[in-house]
Amino acid sequence: MQQAVLPIYRIDANRPDRTGRAMADLRAGFASWRLAWTLARLDLRNRYRGSVIGPFWVTLSTAALVAGMGLLYAQLFRLDIANYLPYLATSLIVWNALSAMVSEATTCLSNAEGVIRQLRLPLTTHALRCVFRNALNAAHSLPLILVVFALMGQWPGAEALLVIPGLVVLAVNALSVSLFLGMICARFRDIGPIVANAMQLAFFMTPVIWKPELLGEGAKWLPLNPFYTMLEMVRGPLVEGGGTLMTWVAALLYTxxxxxxxLAFFVRFRSRVAFWV
Amino acid sequence: MATISARGLSIAFPLYHLAARSLKKRLLAKAAIRVKTDESNRVVVSALHDLSFEIRRGERVALVGTNGAGKTTLLRTLAGIYEPVAGELMVEGEIGSLIDPAAGMDSDSTGRENIRLRGLYRGMNDEEIAALEQDAAAFSGLGEFLDVPTRGYSAGMQVRLAFAMATAITPQILLMDEWFLAGDADFMTKAEERLARLVTGADILVIATHDMGVVRRWCTRVIKLEAGRIVADGTVEEVLGPAHAPEAAEEQA
Structure with a gap:
């Protein structure tokens, strides 16, 4: 259990240098990204241990959901299916990734209890592990969007490339949320269930299955919903000819x-996490 | 040069998850001096209190004391896992800690995968990982079982793998908990030599143990902890008394 620590380890409770230590933690965590990556892959492998199609179960269930809901809601909202289905597929797949990310973030540190209390590792590693795991998981469903596009014969234009910065911004948020919720939920065990409930509510409050136009005048307030802006960064370029400037600005502000x-939380409380988990 | 120096080192454990009031009161009523509430009304166990010591190169220190005296907490603090709430700690030299052999093991992965994972945990590069794999594979003597998930190992095999991985290090400062002394007798004879090499190879050894035989054999200094404080610190003879009357000496100390 030897750790590659600096030859000199000095800590003085009177001069904690919290910022310096937090930055060192982030640096060390990113430098050992291979560890986080390996752990994330193991997590996925173990989650679907013995299953024949493994993570593609998520893809299958998403496909079934998209097909079922697409047919039903196109009727309910009186929308053209060729237009609605690509919208719904993109929405649901991105939303599922986003919501899985948030809910796993709540346990990313408390689940690593055994390691945190035994090995000196950067906390960033545990957060990165959670981000990588969710990215890998999402990568199994994202191609489904292309399948729906092909089936409906609706292809986005060059603006689809905006998806790349969108995904990058999402990844930054994923890391922030892992560190933040990971720490808070390690300390206060009631936050996890609260977050799960909040996400449930957010699913209905956010235009995931319904289109923003249905709000009429109210649609201009939508950027106040952070989930909408996050979703729109990826969905906009794919199905709506690029998100509006407003959603991008709002998304970056939220990020x-x-x-x-x-970061502030991490700097202040990083050293306490070993006592919390 | 490897040194460890601590001044006024304190660690307090807030017991966050037993906020249930009655439980809190019951704990406080039995008031050991160590369990108290802090200014924001939390239950806090003072695990280590105002420790000052200096360990220099060549010293082999045994941490002794009853269960809950703070031995493992002190080891974890030296290893950099717990950060002190008060005081100062400086550790100079590369630290290798053998605190929990199973930490970070993945029971769904094969022995070989676990060895590689351990290498990554230690921040090794590919070359070092390959060396670790070879060394640990050879020493554990698991043969073809190395390619079986460790979930399918017997308890003895798991100990062997954990031991082989954990001891494939050459740190300047070796921190040890007594777990490895609990292995089965057969394996321990084989492990003995490897352990002895590790112990004598390190500049500083800090070991937490209940076994006075181990202390007398390997250590040059004993720090005795009681309720998170140092109650005795000196050579083995000073703290435990002359070698032939260990029990009596222990009581005096």
Whole structure:
């Protein structure tokens, strides 16, 4: 259980240098990304141990959901299916990834209890593990979007490339949320269930299965919903000819705010996590 | 040069998850001095209190004391897992800690995969991982079982693998908990030599143990902890008394 630590380890409770230590933690965590990546792959492999199609179960169930809901809601909302189905497929797949990310973030540190209390590792490693795991998982469903596009014969234009910055911003948020929720939920065990409930509510409050136009005038307030802006960064370029400038600005503002809060929290409480888990 | 120095080192464990009031009161009523509430009304166990010591190169230190005296907490603090709430700690030298052999093992992975994973945990590069794999594979003597998930191992085989991985290190400062002394007798004879090499190869050894035989054989200094405080610190003879009357000496100390 030897750790590659700096030859000199000095810590003085009177001069904690919290910022320096937090930054060192982040640096060390990113430098050992291979560990986080390996652990994430093991997590997925173990989750579907013995299953024949493994993570593609998620893909299959999403496909069934998209087909079922697509037919039903196209009727209910009186929408053209060729137009609605690509929208719904993109929405649901991105939403599922986003919501899985948030809910797994709540346990990313408390589940690593055994390691945190035995090995000196950067906490960033555990957060990265959660981000990588969710990215890998999502990668199994994302191609489904292309299948739906092909079936409906609806292809986005060059603006689809905006998906790439969208996914990058999502990844930044994923890391922030892992660190932030991971720490809070390690300390207060009631936050996890609250987050799960909040996500449930957010699913209905956010235009995932319904289209923003249905709100009429109210649609202009939608950027106030952070989930909408996150979703729109990926969905917009794919099905709506690129998100509006407003959603991008709002998304970046939310990203900055979340990152700032997560970092402040990390700097202040990082050293306490070993006592919390 | 490897050194460890601590000044006024304190660690307090807030017991966050037993906020249930009655439980709290019951705990406080039995008031050991160590369980108290802090200024924000949390139950806090003072695990280590105001420890000051200096360990220099060549010293082999035994941490002794009853269960709950703070031996493992001190080891974890030295290893950098717990950060002190008060005081100062400086550890100079590369640390190798043998605190929990099974930490970070994945029971769904094969022995070989686990060895590679351990290498990654230690931040090794590919070359070092390959060396670790070879060394641990050879020493564990698991043969073809190395390619079977460790879930299917017997308890003895798991100990052998964990031991082989954990001891494939050459740290300057070796921190050890007594777990490895609990292995089955057959294996321990084989392990003995490897352990002896590890112990004598390190500049500093800090070992937490109940076994006075181990202390007398390997250690040059004993720090005795009681309820998170140092109650005795000196050579083995000073703290435990002369070698031939260990029991009596222990009581005096």
């Amino acid at each position: 900055g705010a979340l990152g700032g809060i997560a």
